[in-house]
Amino acid sequence: MTLTGKRALVTGASRGIGAAIAKALAAEGADVAITYEKSADSAAKVVDAIKATGRKAVAIQADSADVAAVRASIDKTVAELGGLDILVNNAGILRLGGLNDIALGDIDALLDVNVRSPIVASKAALPHLGKGGRIITIGSYFADRVPSPVLGVYAASKSALIAFTKALARELGPRDVTVNLVQPGSIDTDMNPASGSTAESLKQFMALGRFGAPEDIANAVAFLASAKAKYVTGSTLTVDGGANA
């Protein structure tokens, strides 16, 4: 196990990619806190699954759009787990619409959850991260290639994370804390089901011709969280089945 003794917080981990990341970090020996917005039952199941492996786990209700809740989730993680070594900014939302159609409320929600929340959570985590600490954020392959106009604001929110990751890697390098971005391709979750109406057109882009599983992203995050990735920082790891190849 590569993460024995580490304490992690994974945001938005009641379902989908976040739940897989939380379980993968626990499988490598980490104690794990997760946040969720609404799905208390699903979050409790993730916690139970992690506890069944012998690791500590706690679910924290925290709306990523709420700055105070984001800050409080860091404090609660530190109180429950005794510290924080790994922050995974995973919580994210998808709202579609071209610029002419998208509502201001959707623009605000995308920026609040997908951009401000990782920044605020990372800032709140700073005092707690020691040597070997990790910040890993989940972006999107649509930050690099935007195949539809309805993705504009979502893609903009995810591309902001590339620059943020690079700057924070430079800020935290002297402390031996690494900062990286994982950009998933189309992964089979509630957000983007492999059986959804856009699935066939999305598959046309993919070298591998199939959707990924949440575990495909979780494995990349577990690697970046481990000491094996100690010289990887300021980087973007795209895990998209070759969709942007």
Ligand code: NDP
């Ligand atoms: P899902 O919609 O399947 O799950 C989202 C998770 O985030 C849930 O646990 C949800 O909690 C939580 N969440 C959503 N909004 C908030 C909020 N405001 N506050 C706190 N938690 C919140 O998404 P995915 O697992 O597919 O996506 C995870 C990340 O991966 C996102 O950042 C997404 O943008 C990114 N991504 C996903 C891709 C895909 O194809 N699936 C492709 C590229 C990037 P609750 O259950 O309580 O609602």
